[in-house]
Amino acid sequence: MCVWWYKAGMDVSGGNHRHEAPWKRMSKEELDNQYSPSRWVVRLGAEEAMRTYSQIGNEVTKRARATGRSLLNVPYGDGDGEKLDIYLPEAVSEAMPFLVFFHGGYWQSGSKDTSAFMVNPLTAQGVAVVIVAYDIAPKGTLDQMVDQVTQSIMFVQKQYPGNQGIYLCGHSAGAHLAAMMLLADWTKHGVTPNLKGFFLLSGVYDLEPIMHTSENAPLLPALEDAQRNSPLWQLETAPTQPADPACRILVTVGQHDSPEFHRQSREFYQTLCQGGWKASFEExxxxxxxxxxxxxTQEDYVLTQPQVICRGWSWAHQWDLHGARQIILKTIFQES
Ligand SMILES: N[C@@H](CC(=O)c1ccccc1NC=O)C(=O)O
Incomplete structure (x- = not known):
């Protein structure tokens, strides 16, 4: 079931209007602005926001590595960059749920070594967290990154075949890479991962507008590259069905993200609904x-509650998603 969570002021016109996409009327400067998330940060300046992002990423990763048991730099492929870190909960079992995270950075920056954001709150509650490195540009192309992400998920499934579910989470460019897994033909790879959910944070799902921005143009030399790597375009033109019909997808965007980021998330959510996926949307x-x-990184934040991450989130919309404590209480109430 799709959940439309209406927020005042939101455009709920519905449908995908690719031919009248608002970005097509934007100047290059405006597109650069729309696709520079740091310029939309409200409590810090753009540069300070980026510095804080690296600083917090560094600190939480150090803390995660110092706190529990981890397996670092585990190769999931033959390439130098094809490594992942596995952070284990105290009670390791065959049937752990796994949350696999893909960092953002516009496919050009970021690292698994500064991206262990949700590790401690989730391992504390029995979820194993995997942070994946992939070859960012210019070393890697988008096709290679998508392939590496595919390999990393197959690796987790092969290593832990008794897992209680694999949940993918990505931020920004990482949400794009996670969303590309909705299109994966696992039968071709001979391993079908036990994918139970997708958790997409402030992602980009249509790469065509990115082609026209100065920072990202080198990533996408031709329209076909953008289309092949656009989950929104792919699902609109050739809808795929979930291997597991119970698989859930949560599309989220920050209230202060740019209008283009809002439009991308909303349209992607709508396309998923039209394709029969169990999607939810939350601003x-x-x-x-x-x-x-x-x-x-916060233990009491709503999105790091395993009740939300690993037990399905559609029910969460019946209450105020912003109140973590309320959700925990309601979950206990519902499950007792
Ligand atoms: N140059 C970009 C940086 C950026 O987009 C970004 C940085 C860190 C993590 C995610 C990001 N965006 C999407 O992947 C900006 O101005 O915000």
Whole structure:
């Protein structure tokens, strides 16, 4: 079931109007602005936001590595960059749920070594967290990144075949890479991962407008590259069905993300619904593009509750998603 969570002021016209996409009427400067998330941060300046992002990422990763048991730099492929970190909960079992995270950075920056944002709150509650490195540009092309992400998920499934579910989470460009897994033909790879959910934070799902921005143009030399790597375009033109019909997808965007980021998330959510996926949409109240991640480091934040991550989130919309404590209480109430 799709959940439309209406927020005042939101355009709920519905449908996908690709031919009248608003970005087509934007100047290059405006597109650069729309696709520079740091310029939309409200509580810090753009540069300060980026510095804080690296600083927090560094600190939480150090803390995660110092706290529990981890397996670092585990190769999931033959390439130098094809490594992942596995952070284990105290009670390791065959049937752990796994949350696999893909960092953002516009496919050109970021690292698994500064991206262990939700590790401690989730391992504390029995979820194993995997942070994946992939070859960012210019070393890697988008096709290679998508392939590496595919390999990393197959690796987790092969290593832990008794897992209680694999949940993918990505931020920004990482949400794009996670969303590309909705299109994966696992039968071709001979391993079908036990994918139970997708958790997409402030992502980009249509790469065509990115082609026209100065920072990202080199990533996408031709329209076909953008289309092949656009989950929104792919699902509109050739809808795929979930291997597991119970698989859930949560599309979130920060209230302070740019209008283009809002449009991308909303259209992607609508396309998923039209394709029969179990999707939910949430605009995260008073959050900017980076605060969404910083909040994942908090144990009492709504999105790091395993009840939300690993037990399905559609029910969460019946209450106020912003109140973590309320959700925990309601979950206990519902499950007792
Ligand atoms: N140059 C970009 C940086 C950026 O987009 C970004 C940085 C860190 C993590 C995610 C990001 N965006 C999407 O992947 C900006 O101005 O915000």
């Amino acid at each position: 995260l109240h008073d959050m900017d593009h980076f605060e969404i991640l910083w909040n994942l």
